[in-house]
Amino acid sequence: MHSKNYIKGRGAQHNNTNKFSEFKYKTRDDFLEFCRIEGEEADTNKTQYLPIFPKTIVNKVTSPDIGMEYSMNPYQGCEHGCIYCYARNTHEFWGYSPGLDFERTILVKKDAPKLLEAKLKNKHWKAQTIVLSGNTDCYQPAEKQFELTKSSLELFLKYKHPVSIITKNALILRDLELLKALAKDNLIYVNVSVTSLSEETRRLLEPRTTTIKKRLETIKVLSKNGIPVNAMLAPIIPGINSHEILNLAKTVAENGASSFGFTVVRLNGAIGQIFTDWIQKTMPDRASKVLHQIEECHGGTLNDSRFGLRSRGEGIIATQFHDLMRLAKRTYFKNSNTLPLNTNLHELHKDGQLKLF
Known part of the structure; x- marks a missing residue:
């Protein structure tokens, strides 16, 4: 049962203080009373998009246990609102x-495609x-308006450069033809996040994400199209x-996933405070038990920065x-075999067309 102060449609339930700021944000009772008298909203809870213009867009990933060498983020901040998201920090x-x-x-990097093209050339x-x-x-959701991801995929295709995608949004199917063209040369790999098979759980953990049904359909469509x-x-x-581990693995396998991965939740930095506040408001009956079990997975603390662990x-x-995941792999992913993406074509297409000599 939700707390009376629960903000629907959002993961975080308040704006905790930025650790780099000397100022603290606090909503005072006299301000709330003023808004009530004036018939105004103290907080509209609306999303705003702000353009920013970084000098580079492709980032070298230095963490040894992330499993990627370079990443690119067209947007900073995320309207999906996943309460556990490590990117919040x-x-x-x-x-x-x-x-x-x-x-x-949400900060929108409008020059992302231009910066990417410069990098690829x-x-x-x-x-x-x-x-x-x-x-x-x-x-x-910002991608519907700005199409920075779509423009970037067009460049990856133009320059025959490998790209991997991580998403939990069915909007990826809008770009199916681009993905199919990339897949013909083994230039694309997609990771679809599926955290639960329960819509109720999904709405609490990830309030503005695609439904579980659509997420599974996304896996199926991508797989059927050779991606x-x-x-x-x-x-x-x-x-x-x-408790869903085996059912999750079975279901994604049935919908065409060629492999799966997992992580154990960790609540670094400000996320521990945000998650604690959230679970006390959304699941007060089990909040203490869940928090203590998370701590048991990380040496007695919510915050765990040890590489590898x-x-x-x-x-x-x-x-x-881990035992359940190994069982799931043996049972549902016996023939899982992921090939590395093709890095051999890009040098021949650095000017946007095939070099003959």
Whole structure:
């Protein structure tokens, strides 16, 4: 049962203080009373898009346990509002709160395609898979308006450069023809996140994401069109979706996923405070149990920054998750075989067309 102060349609339930700011945000009672008297809304809860103009768009990933070397994020912040999202902390570097600001103030990198093209044409660049997006979802609602992901995929196709996508939005199917063209040369790999098979759980954890039904349909359509799909069963949260592990693996396999991966939830930085506030408002009856079990997976703390362990977890509970995942792989993914993407074509297409000599 939700708290009376629950903000529908959002993950975070407040704007916690930016650790880099000397100022603290607080909604005072006299301000709320003024708004009531004047018939005004104290908070419209609307999403705003702000253009920003970074100098580069392709980022080198230095963390040794992330599983990607380069990433590209057309948008900073994410309207999906996933309560557990590790990217929330990055919003503080832009001067915003990792709470509600992260999902309501979306920074749009309008020059992303131009910056990407410059990178792909750079004579010193050697093709390596670039991941869309290593931080925030490249198919979040903003993409409907700005189409930065679509424009970027057109460039990856033009220059025959490998690209991988991470998303939980069915909007990716809008670009199916582009994806099929990339797949013909083994230049595309898609990761679709499926966190639960329960719509109720999905709405609480990921309030503005595509429904589970549409997500599974997305996996099926991509797979049928020859586009390799990895299902990300992540994060696994004890007491919330951990009981679904085998059913999740079985269902994504039945819908065409060629492989799957998972992580154990970790609540670094401000996310621990945001998640704690959220679960106390959405699941007060089990909040304490869930938080303690998360701590058991990370050496007694919600915050875990140890490379190699932070996403795997440790202890009895995490070990049980890994055992179930191994069982799921043996049972539902016996013939899983993922080929590396093609990096051999790009050098011949650096000027946008095939070099004959």
